[in-house]
Amino acid sequence: MLVALGDTHGTRSHRLEGRTRNAVREAEHVCHTGDFTTERVYEVIAEAAGSERDGAPLSAVTGNSDEPDLADQLPDSVTVEYADRTIVVVHGHEHDRTALSLLARQEDADIVLVGHTHRPGIEETPHCLLVNPGSHADPRGNRPAHGEITQQGQGVRIEIRTPDGSLIADRTLSD
Numbered sequence: 001m002l003v004a005l006g007d008t009h010g011t012r013s014h015r016l017e018g019r020t021r022n023a024v025r026e027a028e029h030v031c032h033t034g035d036f037t038t039e040r041v042y043e044v045i046a047e048a049a050g051s052e053r054d055g056a057p058l059s060a061v062t063g064n065s066d067e068p069d070l071a072d073q074l075p076d077s078v079t080v081e082y083a084d085r086t087i088v089v090v091h092g093h094e095h096d097r098t099a100l101s102l103l104a105r106q107e108d109a110d111i112v113l114v115g116h117t118h119r120p121g122i123e124e125t126p127h128c129l130l131v132n133p134g135s136h137a138d139p140r141g142n143r144p145a146h147g148e149i150t151q152q153g154q155g156v157r158i159e160i161r162t163p164d165g166s167l168i169a170d171r172t173l174s175d
Helices: 018-026 039-049 068-073 097-107
Strands: 002-005 029-032 058-060 077-082 085-090 111-114 121-124 129-132 146-152 155-161 167-173
Touching: 002 018, 018 039, 018 146, 018 155, 029 039, 029 077, 029 085, 039 058, 039 068, 058 077, 085 097, 097 111, 097 129, 121 155, 121 167, 129 155
Parallel strands: 002 029, 029 058, 085 111, 111 129
Antiparallel strands: 002 146, 077 085, 121 129, 146 155, 155 167
């Protein structure tokens, strides 16, 4: 499973709870759409991703609220391969819906993981699915959430879940 997080906006703790915490610990790969805020939060999320096994990779990008020292360490976007799908991870503060769709086309991506709005959801564009995992820790008027992407046969299933396990949105990408 690939787990998508975003917009943690913390100072010291990863603030992972319930299903979100378990998903991160069990993930094969964790992606974060930026706005950890501090380097310490980045480090504790990376530690949580590796706590159950030899460590799931953490692919993360910078957000507009990350401290300068952390922002200097992280790219603006990263491309990940998972379950024969190409996934682009970006914070989104410099992209509108059209720019995200064009980025997907440029990178030949099936999915763009995007944060910034704290609004969890899945949206189809002509070139990809836009998946916003929301924020597990700072939902700002939305439900706290994270994303889970799992392989299903020849396709992938994308689910947006709350820390208590409730399903917010889901979609399946088939070949």
